[in-house]
Amino acid sequence: MSRHLKRDLVILVCVALVVAWANGDLxxxxxxxxxxxxxxxxxxxxxxxxxxxxxxxxxNGFTGQFSLGHAGFxxxxxxxxxxxxxxxxxxxxxxxxxxxxxxxxxxxLPFLPALVLAGIVxxxxxxxxxxxxxxxxxxxxGIATLGFAEIIRLIIQNVRKVTNGALGLKGIPPxxxxxxxxxxxxxxxxxxxxxxxxxxxxxxxxxxxxETAAQxxxxxxxxxxxxxxxxxxxxxxxxxxxxASLLTTIDPVQFxxxxxxxxxxxxxxxxxxxxxxxxIAAGIVTYLMEFLRVVEETHYWGxxxxxxxxxxRMVIFSLALVVVVVWYPKGLMGDRELTVAxxxxxxxxxxxxxxxxxxxxA
Amino acid sequence: MILDIRGMKMQFGGLVAVNDFNxxxxxxxxxxxxxxxxxxxxxxxxxxxxxYAPTEGAITLEGRDITGMRPDLVxxxxxxxxxxNIRLFSRMSVMENILVSLHWRLKSGVFDxxxxxxxxxxxxxxxxxxxxxxxxxxxxxxxxxSPAGSLPYGSQRRLEICRALATEPxxxxxxxxxxxxxxxxxxxxxxxxxxxxxxxxxxxLLIEHQMRVVMGISERIVVxxxxxxxxxxxxxxxxxxxxxxxxxxxxxxxx
Ligand SMILES: Nc1ncnc2c1ncn2[C@@H]1O[C@H](COP(=O)(O)OP(=O)(O)OP(=O)(O)O)[C@@H](O)[C@H]1O
Ligand SMILES: [Mg+2]
Numbered sequence: 134m135s136r137h138l139k140r141d142l143v144i145l146v147c148v149a150l151v152v153a154w155a156n157g158d159l160x161x162x163x164x165x166x167x168x169x170x171x172x173x174x175x176x177x178x179x180x181x182x183x184x185x186x187x188x189x190x191x192x193n194g195f196t197g198q199f200s201l202g203h204a205g206f207x208x209x210x211x212x213x214x215x216x217x218x219x220x221x222x223x224x225x226x227x228x229x230x231x232x233x234x235x236x237x238x239x240x241x242l243p244f245l246p247a248l249v250l251a252g253i254v255x256x257x258x259x260x261x262x263x264x265x266x267x268x269x270x271x272x273x274x275g276i277a278t279l280g281f282a283e284i285i286r287l288i289i290q291n292v293r294k295v296t297n298g299a300l301g302l303k304g305i306p307p308x309x310x311x312x313x314x315x316x317x318x319x320x321x322x323x324x325x326x327x328x329x330x331x332x333x334x335x336x337x338x339x340x341x342x343x344e345t346a347a348q349x350x351x352x353x354x355x356x357x358x359x360x361x362x363x364x365x366x367x368x369x370x371x372x373x374x375x376x377a378s379l380l381t382t383i384d385p386v387q388f389x390x391x392x393x394x395x396x397x398x399x400x401x402x403x404x405x406x407x408x409x410x411x412x413i414a415a416g417i418v419t420y421l422m423e424f425l426r427v428v429e430e431t432h433y434w435g436x437x438x439x440x441x442x443x444x445x446r447m448v449i450f451s452l453a454l455v456v457v458v459v460w461y462p463k464g465l466m467g468d469r470e471l472t473v474a475x476x477x478x479x480x481x482x483x484x485x486x487x488x489x490x491x492x493x494x495a
Numbered sequence: 496m497i498l499d500i501r502g503m504k505m506q507f508g509g510l511v512a513v514n515d516f517n518x519x520x521x522x523x524x525x526x527x528x529x530x531x532x533x534x535x536x537x538x539x540x541x542x543x544x545x546x547y548a549p550t551e552g553a554i555t556l557e558g559r560d561i562t563g564m565r566p567d568l569v570x571x572x573x574x575x576x577x578x579x580n581i582r583l584f585s586r587m588s589v590m591e592n593i594l595v596s597l598h599w600r601l602k603s604g605v606f607d608x609x610x611x612x613x614x615x616x617x618x619x620x621x622x623x624x625x626x627x628x629x630x631x632x633x634x635x636x637x638x639x640x641s642p643a644g645s646l647p648y649g650s651q652r653r654l655e656i657c658r659a660l661a662t663e664p665x666x667x668x669x670x671x672x673x674x675x676x677x678x679x680x681x682x683x684x685x686x687x688x689x690x691x692x693x694x695x696x697x698x699x700l701l702i703e704h705q706m707r708v709v710m711g712i713s714e715r716i717v718v719x720x721x722x723x724x725x726x727x728x729x730x731x732x733x734x735x736x737x738x739x740x741x742x743x744x745x746x747x748x749x750x
Binding site (some may be wrong): 324327328330331332333334335336338339342343345346347348349350351352353354360468 | 546565570575578583585586587595598599605608610611622658661
């Protein structure tokens with residue numbers, strides 16, 4: 134870690150400042166009423182979406198494997214976190230139709246181990262899915278992982294003794310705050326960056342670039358695809374766990390394909406194979422999702438009523454994905470990373486262009 | 496004897512791409528495998544390296560049966576290859592292309608890499624210096640940080656050979672390394688191949704389209720046509736063989 138220690142510290146300080154500000158410690162400085170809780174909500178979602186996009190990017194962007202199973206692993210993480218953090222009273226209130234099986238009923242863990250276990254459960258399931266699915270390539274892998282995610286979801290919907298079925302879970306302790314969400318995003322970013330910079334990361338990228346050649350250079354394709362899939366699903370599980378605690382209620386319908394689709398859009402928008410791109414895109418998509426809430430709400434303008442159209446946001450997002458894929462297939466960042474030198478370079482070029490436009494000698 | 500191929504047959508559906516193929520290579524030899532388009536040369540490579548399991552026959556490397564073994568395991572046993580149509584990791588740097596070939600020897604585990612601990616960093620440093628050393632030996636150290644896909648064609652061919660060398664092979668399989676080069680460049684490349692063969696103590700099996708290119712550096716030449724060996728011997732013998740002349744003339748007539 135020491136190689137980038139200085140930069141990591143700077144990022145850490147920035148994260149801490151944002152947290153402190155949004156938590157209200159700096160509120161007096163700003164003094165804008167109503168801003169604070171809204172900002173907190175948005176930043177929480179940004180951070181969770183960043184975790185989800187970073188992890189999906191590992192498989193789709195860096196390893197070149199087209200996986201569409203993210204929502205399934207998020208669901209596993211969300212349910213694991215919920216069941217491990219709710220106390221017995223809360224569980225009894227929810228499981229009134231079919232009681233929860235015994236060891237789970239009176240098992241309550243602190244949030245951190247619950248969140249880590251959420252990642253591990255999702256990761257272990259990813260191995261079950263990955264062993265058969267990762268032998269497929271391209272579109273077939275996409276279809277297979279999509280199918281597996283739906284199977285996971287259907288299992289959750291039907292094992293009522295454990296998951297409360299279609300009724301979902303309510304009253305999940307709202308432990309999550311900015312420290313948790315931004316902290317997770319930060320740890321996730323650090324972990325992926327370190328790993329991708331390592332020999333394993335190069336092996337992943339070589340598989341993306343050319344599977345045949347990678348294998349001919351001694352890379353065990355299956356082992357590395359499975360490893361990438363495991364790490365990715367681990368973080369999808371953690372993201373699901375954070376989401377469960379943030380929303381406090383979850384049900385199987387939430388984890389349908391549109392959720393994967395939204396994460397995929399974020400990854401493509403940011404750039405397949407760019408960590409910083411995923412983080413930036415997570416911010417953009419989160420804000421847009423909030424902003425576009427307007428189109429699903431009913432508006433009254435005097436005597437005119439404009440009905441909201443539920444689901445319209447997803448339509449807009451689908452169109453956005455098409456636009457990005459067709460016209461900007463590289464997304465915002467391509468496979469490059471945002472660096473200080475890069476920003477300086479862009480600023481320099483902008484300045485130069487301004488000078489030329491202004492007619493002054495450069 | 497380093498490699499021994501016995502009675503190899505490769506059939507794709509109804510098409511017999513290679514039939515009754517026998518070849519053994521001695522340590523340190525450079526053997527040319529030539530033949531007209533579609534003769535089955537690349538298929539021989541694909542069967543040796545485990546891309547396809549042969550329909551019939553057996554392949555042994557230093558006495559060990561490697562028939563149908565997975566390609567990455569074949570590489571680890573000491574056979575490296577290049578591809579007819581260049582298959583570099585284009586968006587990765589020249590340096591990274593070489594480092595990928597060193598990955599299978601990595602001792603650090605996943606956890607060491609995740610935490611970038613001392614053990615991993617020491618190993619990474621030695622990989623980097625090994626890769627740089629290899630690049631210097633093929634004169635590509637100056638472009639170590641450029642994306643592999645941005646190199647000129649000739650350098651890409653050399654990089655692909657260097658990447659194969661980085662896996663530390665005993666036997667190197669080169670699939671038309673001079674394809675798309677002019678005569679002067681081809682001669683230059685053949686000199687280069689001769690040099691690395693000495694430096695790395697390699698056995699080389701070299702596919703070439705044109706006989707003329709491999710004449711100078713091969714001890715022996717095997718001629719393949721329509722999946723069967725039609726001639727074998729020294730370059731002089733082969734070039735005078737009427738069956739070879741006919742096979743090549745036949746192609747030129749059609750072309
Ligand atoms: N995977 C495959 N499936 C079906 N047919 C194949 C396959 N690979 C090769 N062939 C066929 O086998 C025959 C031999 O092909 P191969 O590529 O080995 O020829 P080659 O001697 O390398 O030719 P060239 O000089 O054009 O490279 C061809 O007819 C080719 O179409
Ligand atoms: Mg060929």
